[in-house]
Amino acid sequence: MDDSNPFDLVIRQGHVLTLDPKSTCYPLADVGVRDGAISAIGPDLSGRGRVEINANGNAVLPGLVNCHMHETLLRGFCEDLPLMRWLEEICFPIDKSLQPKHQRAAAYMNQLEMIRGGITTFLDIYRYPAQAAAVALESGLRAIFSPQIIENPPGAGESLESNLAFVQEWKDRVPGRIFTWFGPHAPYSNSAETYQQISRLAREYQVGIHTHLAETLDEIKMFQSKTGKTPVAYLADLGLLSDRLVVAHAVHLSGEDIHLLAEHDVSVAHNPSSNMKLASGVAPIPDLLAAGVRVGLGTDSNLSNNNLDMFEEMRLAAMLQKLARRDAEAMPCDKVLRMATCEAAACLGLGEQIGSLAVGKRADIIIVNLHAPHMWPILAGPASNVIEQLVYSASAGDVLTTIVDGKILMRDRQVLTLDEVAIEPLVHDAAHDLARCSGLDRTPRQSERG
């Protein structure tokens, strides 16, 4: 490199966690970005960037990758309901009333929150994907849209036809940043034939498939009684299991299910806070990892979580296994950080492009504040505790700067690509309208429900 060809962006003086295969860490280093890719890590690049950000000793790491979420609107609405009542009385009426204008507002809200929480790539499974993708064009986030196909109950989701039309229209519009997948909601809400058609179409268009699988015990029991199979075995028999498939939840698995997922190179999106809040159960993540299954973390939707805080997901992924296995050694912090970055990227088929900081990879980078009291103390040397503070103490609000493809989406907590002040009333208006349309604007909280 020479001085006539400087970097587009230089991040100076960061505590750089690369998340490369060796977990290489530079206690104080610079990162240079050129043409949207990382082109140098380590040396002093002072004065070499057209734009320079002083990381001031804060943590510099790959952007977080959210492997499962729905861009829903009505957060904090009708809480503390049992799953089936929640689905039937709340979710399905909302889904049936949802219009594109609501989804546009929801996408703005969700993508703003993700930028503010250091998520640089997300896998969305919900409605009106063209609305959400249009917002991603503005927000600058890297995104995979898998329209949520629901045949039963009718009208509650997308159709195979609308999903296919979206794939055809958007597949090559923003190569490498906006991806189009198929999103059959679950084997209990779609027919075997639809799954098989999707399998064929996904191969034809060379895209991925995202589906919910084995989330609740009720689902397992229903499948056992209807088909004599587990949901995993059912999808295996339909020929759906492949490295193209990412399954969300995978909470209730037999040993044979785990073997099938590993054998067919299926990826799992683990959503610990959703699994707790909806009382679904504890996914056997250590067993999946031991069998060689790739696992990435997801936030699930703001209806079930309720925030999109990947730091909280990391923390809960660790704490939930410790509790469930009565073993404080279960699921250590460095492993869950990989499940939110490099492993998550691999789950989405993007392991070559993103998920770690390495020369040649896309410049998806975040800076996280280590100078806040709840991140103290930072210890140097062999007892370095930066990963520990990130996983066990940080929150989404500690992310200072979010960069995708070398473009700064947020700098020092100011979102640059979306207008937060203009979006707030849009979100509130759309939420009130959707609550009204779905007849849910008078639903009291549990203590008042009786």
Add this chain to the structure above:
Amino acid sequence: MDDSNPFDLVIRQGHVLTLDPKSTCYPLADVGVRDGAISAIGPDLSGRGRVEINANGNAVLPGLVNCHMHETLLRGFCEDLPLMRWLEEICFPIDKSLQPKHQRAAAYMNQLEMIRGGITTFLDIYRYPAQAAAVALESGLRAIFSPQIIENPPGAGESLESNLAFVQEWKDRVPGRIFTWFGPHAPYSNSAETYQQISRLAREYQVGIHTHLAETLDEIKMFQSKTGKTPVAYLADLGLLSDRLVVAHAVHLSGEDIHLLAEHDVSVAHNPSSNMKLASGVAPIPDLLAAGVRVGLGTDSNLSNNNLDMFEEMRLAAMLQKLARRDAEAMPCDKVLRMATCEAAACLGLGEQIGSLAVGKRADIIIVNLHAPHMWPILAGPASNVIEQLVYSASAGDVLTTIVDGKILMRDRQVLTLDEVAIEPLVHDAAHDLARCSGLDRTPRQSERG
């Protein structure tokens, strides 16, 4: 009231959650403060305060009350260890090396974090209480110090003598804001005689007692084999159970234990994230509440949690019961908000003074941002979801302003009573020194421990 006698402070235009017995909520109201107490809620007090804060529609609620914490220093240090190794290899060596200068730094760090997270009152059980109380004089927080008495292993904690000296010296120094209790660590680290002496002294000095109880299954088994009793029954037989006692954890309880706690009006400090991370178990909170036991939330220490985020504790208190009972209706959000405010205050014997917003109560008030994307949408009317957003989506970092006794400790995220910039190097230096003194500065993380 007349214009010649204005309020010392007026908080304008807040979404006021009083947490009074009827959970009265004012969607848009003002709060007036005079002489450190709340003197008006509701009417338009525009232009009537010597100082006015515009809450701008954000949530205004009682300060959070942290019923169990230790002001420890070495956060994020030697994580993911089993409890007994963690205690013996990490905690006890640290405790034996701890000097007053370390504790001063730790108190600064912990109190800064609590102010920044909207905690206005805390119950501390740890070391060198005079150091920590001196910091509380500066920070302005309301605090109860219960020096952690540990007889076994020797040298790991305070002694009954040092605790008594602290009570005598500090009991009446800052009436109503700094309280001195007795803090026997646990029945397994102190003798029966010590507990009985403490019981007598606490009555004599009219102060409270804080202790750990029934935290792990190992503790229950040890007690059963040594005494044939549960730890609760053991303390009951020593005459310790009374409304003066706050027990931390209470994870493993028999039906008879619960009956004893209720009968003797003992309060429980519930620490859900610590119980998860240390793999202790799930406390039977719904059963305790059904029996009439008062329960407040605590963060536990930054060694076991690792932040002091009461919003996360609220969320986990709800989610943990839902998971453990496979019931999404278990522990609804409005109940856990009370466990972090009015019920917590009652646990600490301060139910008349703090814990809710009511005329005559002390002005311990926080303002929480509702204008951040992860708090959207805010719905009006019967579907009002402010409590839902606070419990299921907010974090400590969403607290804008923290007020104790009418004094503003933090305004718009700027701490006014402590100098954050000056404290940071003090904390890092003390932490490095303590790690060195305790021989733990070369301890690698789990994946490198082998």
